[in-house]
Amino acid sequence: MSRHTLDARRLLCPLPVIRTQNAAKKLAPGDVLEVTCTDPGAESDIPAWCRINGHEVIGIEHDAGELVITLRIKGAP
């Protein structure tokens, strides 16, 4: 299992989801991806995308106008 980060700041819907989707394709089951966004819509979109694809959202944090969504790629680590 490894931890990865993705900078999706300043991107508007649906680009944060597209970047997350494309990053997730390169990761292994159990890997953790931390996505930093500024579009408030990402707070609903990325979890929705995770639910559709079976990934697990393990954290959502707000920090000074930024949103950090942490997800775990589906499958056993």
Place this chain on the structure above:
Amino acid sequence: MSTQRKAIALISGGLDSMLAAKVILDQGIHVEGINFFTGFCVEGHTHAIRKQDKAKPKRNNALWCAEQLGIKLHIIDVIDEYKDVLINPKHGYGANMNPCLDCKCFMVKKATQWMEENGFDFIITGEVIGQRPMSQRRDTMNIVVRDSGVGERLLRPLCAKNMAPTLPEREGWVDREKLYGLNGRSRKPQMAMAQQYGFIDYAQPAGGCCFLTDESYSKKLIDLWDARHSRDYELDDIMLLKVGRHLRPRPHFKLIIGREDGENRFMDGYRKQFANLRTVDCPGPLVLIDGELREGDAELAARIAARFSKNKDQELVTLALELPDGTQRLLPVKPLPTAELKEEWYV
């Protein structure tokens, strides 16, 4: 044992494509969704940059549809490829800068490629004959089939009974009798179907799902091309056309003036790319300057910016002009009187 057939559904986020996918799902077909992001798509929270739109749901409608349907959704970035569709539409534009027919051909062509690469059998769209004046007429729907290269693998479940049987129907992958024969502009049949399926919170976009159908947006795009003497754009260009007041007081530069805090915050992310103005001694908008500042232009730009500040009626307003290289200087100016703010400057 019969082969599990697979269909890829173009999911726009609207009701029709959602219903089309549902009709095919109910026939036991494996359906996944595909959604293309051109850069011009209207989404709830693109609007929600502005405070006035805060009440709108912050969701991506295509994702919402996919979740309601219980299907996967593949969102594909086609921003670069889409430029050729917009700049050189073979079939021309609609009422504004909307190349709807070329757009549909492009999307079905892209979906066809995806279908072939991923081992799917056919494509579904939510098209209905007569629903749209440009891209959903019988003749233009045939053009979509021809120009996209999809052949007989494009099924329109909502109006299939009004069209010749396609390969999925002839091969018995789907039961034609369970498809629909909708036509015309009425939305009542779709609303009844939505009720039947229990879809209650579907998107009802006023003015369509694409900024290119919007007259004001289209004018700004044409202005951008005229000013640059080039029919080209980058993603940042088309995003910024969605926010602020756009004023072009001189042919070689325009001002993008934030209308409220939400827009100012969004535009703040562009301060390193554009010369910009901010009021120093009173509340006021962030103003991005797109173009070239020549002799006297900085003062004119500052006077216009001051006109939109809280102290627009004062004798003097001080603004900070920041250039992309980070250098700054202060500009104390007299706000431009409203009478001198020319109507033709507004893009």
